[in-house]
Amino acid sequence: MRPVSGYHIREMRREDLDEVTALESACFSMPWKYKDFEEVLTNPDRFYLIAEVDNAAADASERILGGCMLTHIAGEGDISNVAVHEKYRSNGIASSLLSELIRLGEARYGIRAFTLEVRSRNIPARRLYEHHGFVSRGIRPHFYERPEDDAVIMWRA
Numbered sequence: 001m002r003p004v005s006g007y008h009i010r011e012m013r014r015e016d017l018d019e020v021t022a023l024e025s026a027c028f029s030m031p032w033k034y035k036d037f038e039e040v041l042t043n044p045d046r047f048y049l050i051a052e053v054d055n056a057a058a059d060a061s062e063r064i065l066g067g068c069m070l071t072h073i074a075g076e077g078d079i080s081n082v083a084v085h086e087k088y089r090s091n092g093i094a095s096s097l098l099s100e101l102i103r104l105g106e107a108r109y110g111i112r113a114f115t116l117e118v119r120s121r122n123i124p125a126r127r128l129y130e131h132h133g134f135v136s137r138g139i140r141p142h143f144y145e146r147p148e149d150d151a152v153i154m155w156r157a
Contacts, residue, residue: 006054007065007093009100011047012040019064020050027083029146045072047108048081049101051093066093070105077105079116082125094125098132102156117151119144129154 012020017037024031040046051066066084070077079101084093105111117140118125126136134154143151 077111077114
């Protein structure tokens with residue numbers, strides 16, 4: 001873990017696409033591609049938040065420390081692509097991103113119920129989601145590849 005002296009959260013912009021795509025590739029075995037994130041910019045039912053290092057925080061080698069996405073589907077919020085560079089984990093970045101994502105989902109779309117899937121073996125992520133009020137509501141067997149793992153379906157209402 002590398003401490004971060006300061007960052008802020010904002011919505012992704014076009015100039016972030018290369019770095020967001022690189023973050024995705026660094027964090028996931030089956031990452032989204034540039035064009036997938038580019039589509040988010042024009043989809044009124046989606047937004048992607050980033051945690052961007054403050055100008056004064058010169059200790060970070062990456063400008064974008066983490067990110068996550070919300071998709072508004074039939075009045076509910078589907079959370080995906082929650083990612084933080086490995087060396088900046090355990091700094092509260094994912095928790096800050098998740099809090100802002102939920103706040104914006106409620107304000108922008110009136111969402112009251114949120115869902116996500118998480119690898120069954122990813123205990124730190126599951127604890128993070130539980131801390132934000134998510135509870136396990138089911139399993140999707142063999143949902144993930146590379147490595148194979150079940151998905152735990154979590155809901156927050």
